[in-house]
Amino acid sequence: MHIAVLAGDGIGQEIMVEAVRVLEALDLPGLRLDHADVGGVAYRKHGHPLPPETLDLAKTADAVLFGAVGDPELDGLRRELRVESAILGLRKELQLFANLRPANAFAGLENLSGLKPEIASAIDLLIVRELTGDVYFGEKGQRQTEDGLRQGYDVMAYDESEIARIAHVAFKAAQGRKGKLCSVDKANVLQTSVLWRAVVEEVAAEYPDVELSHMYVDNAAMQLVRNPGQFDVIVTGNLFGDILSDQASMCVGSIGLLASASLGEGTKGQYEPIHGSAPDIAGQGIANPMAMILSAAMMLRHSFADETNAQRIEKAVSTVLADGVLGHDLGGSASTSAIGDAVVAAV
Amino acid sequence: MHIAVLAGDGIGQEIMVEAVRVLEALDLPGLRLDHADVGGVAYRKHGHPLPPETLDLAKTADAVLFGAVGDPELDGLRRELRVESAILGLRKELQLFANLRPANAFAGLENLSGLKPEIASAIDLLIVRELTGDVYFGEKGQRQTEDGLRQGYDVMAYDESEIARIAHVAFKAAQGRKGKLCSVDKANVLQTSVLWRAVVEEVAAEYPDVELSHMYVDNAAMQLVRNPGQFDVIVTGNLFGDILSDQASMCVGSIGLLASASLGEGTKGQYEPIHGSAPDIAGQGIANPMAMILSAAMMLRHSFADETNAQRIEKAVSTVLADGVLGHDLGGSASTSAIGDAVVAAV
Numbered sequence: 001m002h003i004a005v006l007a008g009d010g011i012g013q014e015i016m017v018e019a020v021r022v023l024e025a026l027d028l029p030g031l032r033l034d035h036a037d038v039g040g041v042a043y044r045k046h047g048h049p050l051p052p053e054t055l056d057l058a059k060t061a062d063a064v065l066f067g068a069v070g071d072p073e074l075d076g077l078r079r080e081l082r083v084e085s086a087i088l089g090l091r092k093e094l095q096l097f098a099n100l101r102p103a104n105a106f107a108g109l110e111n112l113s114g115l116k117p118e119i120a121s122a123i124d125l126l127i128v129r130e131l132t133g134d135v136y137f138g139e140k141g142q143r144q145t146e147d148g149l150r151q152g153y154d155v156m157a158y159d160e161s162e163i164a165r166i167a168h169v170a171f172k173a174a175q176g177r178k179g180k181l182c183s184v185d186k187a188n189v190l191q192t193s194v195l196w197r198a199v200v201e202e203v204a205a206e207y208p209d210v211e212l213s214h215m216y217v218d219n220a221a222m223q224l225v226r227n228p229g230q231f232d233v234i235v236t237g238n239l240f241g242d243i244l245s246d247q248a249s250m251c252v253g254s255i256g257l258l259a260s261a262s263l264g265e266g267t268k269g270q271y272e273p274i275h276g277s278a279p280d281i282a283g284q285g286i287a288n289p290m291a292m293i294l295s296a297a298m299m300l301r302h303s304f305a306d307e308t309n310a311q312r313i314e315k316a317v318s319t320v321l322a323d324g325v326l327g328h329d330l331g332g333s334a335s336t337s338a339i340g341d342a343v344v345a346a347v
Numbered sequence: 348m349h350i351a352v353l354a355g356d357g358i359g360q361e362i363m364v365e366a367v368r369v370l371e372a373l374d375l376p377g378l379r380l381d382h383a384d385v386g387g388v389a390y391r392k393h394g395h396p397l398p399p400e401t402l403d404l405a406k407t408a409d410a411v412l413f414g415a416v417g418d419p420e421l422d423g424l425r426r427e428l429r430v431e432s433a434i435l436g437l438r439k440e441l442q443l444f445a446n447l448r449p450a451n452a453f454a455g456l457e458n459l460s461g462l463k464p465e466i467a468s469a470i471d472l473l474i475v476r477e478l479t480g481d482v483y484f485g486e487k488g489q490r491q492t493e494d495g496l497r498q499g500y501d502v503m504a505y506d507e508s509e510i511a512r513i514a515h516v517a518f519k520a521a522q523g524r525k526g527k528l529c530s531v532d533k534a535n536v537l538q539t540s541v542l543w544r545a546v547v548e549e550v551a552a553e554y555p556d557v558e559l560s561h562m563y564v565d566n567a568a569m570q571l572v573r574n575p576g577q578f579d580v581i582v583t584g585n586l587f588g589d590i591l592s593d594q595a596s597m598c599v600g601s602i603g604l605l606a607s608a609s610l611g612e613g614t615k616g617q618y619e620p621i622h623g624s625a626p627d628i629a630g631q632g633i634a635n636p637m638a639m640i641l642s643a644a645m646m647l648r649h650s651f652a653d654e655t656n657a658q659r660i661e662k663a664v665s666t667v668l669a670d671g672v673l674g675h676d677l678g679g680s681a682s683t684s685a686i687g688d689a690v691v692a693a694v
């Protein structure tokens with residue numbers, strides 16, 4: 001059970017401390033935690049946001065526990081040295097093509113959503129976002145048009161194997177949930193989406209027990225506001241998934257509680273909170289470590305098939321929340337370490 | 348004052364009747380209304396959703412009043428014969444590069460939003476969406492990869508002139524509003540967005556009175572749920588604008604009240620409700636014509652510089668709404684024609 005611990009920037013450092021404490025409290029056999037730098041902190045120490053040592057560790061470890069990266073002071077750096085290149089580099093190098101983003105209401109916390117409580121409380125969905133293709137990784141650059149004008153371009157593309165493998169992940173996820181899958185695309189405009197839809201339909205033949213529907217991305221953005229409770233699993237490409245998963249998280253409201261998993265073909269995965277490095281509150285001991293702790297639970301489930309301990313963590317988190325131990329982001333006043341203490345005591 | 352009236356499919360026909368009645372009630376000098384078919388109805392009659400006669404009329408008229416297109420029975424047709432090709436064809440042929448989508452709360456109707464009333468009531472924003480470029484109109488198709496796999500692809504691109512002209516529209520719109528402009532892109536990933544951001548910054552030099560900010564599209568999708576009241580004018584590309592403008596409309600809730608304008612270089616424009624052809628309620632006389640009527644007001648303002656009559660219509664609509672003459676979509680029971688009658692009486 002070899003875990004690469006990449007805490008990263010800002011509150012990433014503080015919340016990781018608590019997640020590690022929770023893991024250690026579980027007495028997991030053979031638990032080995034190796035720390036490495038990533039993001040702005042890595043750039044400052046080693047000149048690159050994803051130094052070779054870090055990438056090596058991530059590659060050899062069984063799983064990556066990732067905090068958050070982002071350092072506003074380094075925004076001016078050229079692209080390859082910015083934190084985004086660490087994020088995208090890890091996804092590509094580890095071939096983490098499937099991003100699982102559960103968004104579900106937490107009882108008693110519906111009020112934190114911008115949506116009406118009766119709408120927010122019905123949210124229980126999983127977004128399966130493709131993570132290593134699409135317009136993110138196609139050919140891109142700046143060029144000149146025939147008229148001598150500057151032009152920026154990015155090629156959006158998916159081939160059938162990329163679509164099929166993410167579709168399989170999504171259909172399987174739907175089988176383990178309510179059996180409903182909604183594939184989101186823009187097939188009325190994009191040829192990439194036309195193929196996407198065709199391949200998802202082909203894969204559907206293997207999952208007769210899953211009810212498949214298709215929705216255009218503009219409509220999906222509307223439905224996530226109007227009635228997000230209608231969704232079970234959503235599968236979509238990298239770009240639409242980026243937008244819709246963030247929108248869905250905000251519909252839940254309490255983004256300090258939402259975790260994510262990025263998975264490849266085997267059991268290797270990267271697990272991280274959906275929130276960022278929050279430099280404005282870093283170092284004050286007030287960051288909410290819950291999403292980080294829940295990321296560790298996802299890790300136990302997906303990379304180590306340890307459902308028992310995953311649920312132990314998740315139940316402990318629910319208990320602590322129900323006891324009213326809430327972080328500042330949730331309207332409470334519990335410190336980062338107080339929340340960590342409470343979860344450690346509860347597991 | 349030569350207007351091409353393209354009612355289209357489904358409820359497009361019914362709501363257009365009322366908008367025309369309102370225009371006729373204004374005694375506009377030289378008003379000439381020429382009707383033509385578009386969408387599914389045009390396909391059925393002439394074999395194409397945008398027949399040459401219709402395109403010619405749209406080109407020669409001073410403005411296009413557009414109802415809605417969409418006919419589920421024709422979804423199986425090949426791409427060039429589907430209604431989308433009429434929508435995209437008109438935009439491209441008339442060079443309507445600037446789509447203005449106001450989204451604002453209507454007093455007393457905040458409750459129709461999925462957002463909490465205190466959040467929804469603060470919405471007063473304008474999305475300026477680029478409409479003739481981006482991944483919509485780049486090279487696209489299906490091809491084979493080196494490994495013999497099917498691949499779908501679409502090229503996203505913007506050149507500096509396309510970005511600059513939409514930026515000018517947005518800065519000017521901001522000058523006429525609260526002086527705040529937020530440009531939405533994905534410059535941390537897309538080269539198209541890198542140029543977008545650079546050109547918007549260049550254009551900003553000419554508008555020192557406008558406060559410019561930049562936001563990533565995933566964050567914008569979150570902020571539209573969390574606190575849409577923070578936005579005044581948003582400018583963005585075709586694809587992001589498609590998603591965000593629909594999301595913003597749904598945040599308002601009452602999409603039966605939202606109109607849009609698509610403008611080119613001169614005064615020519617196309618004006619239409621943001622809702623669709625709603626085949627499920629077509630022909631029952633219960634469609635809400637308000638968005639269509641408000642589209643006519645936008646037409647008077649933008650294509651005919653007739654602010655007086657634009658405001659006459661808008662005030663009449665407000666009065667009628669305040670009087671509780673509400674369509675079924677707004678929780679009322681007024682018929683299409685009853686609402687039209689009320690607005691005609693009020694102008």
Ligand SMILES: CC(C)[C@H](C(=O)O)[C@@H](O)C(=O)O
Binds near residue numbers: 088242536
């Ligand atoms: C930082 C950025 C490159 C990244 C993305 O767009 O994928 C982020 O928004 C995310 O969703 O993880």
Ligand SMILES: CC(C)[C@H](C(=O)O)[C@@H](O)C(=O)O
Binds near residue numbers: 218431434435589
């Ligand atoms: C029908 C479709 C091509 C169109 C678009 O994506 O532009 C529609 O969604 C819109 O926003 O007008």
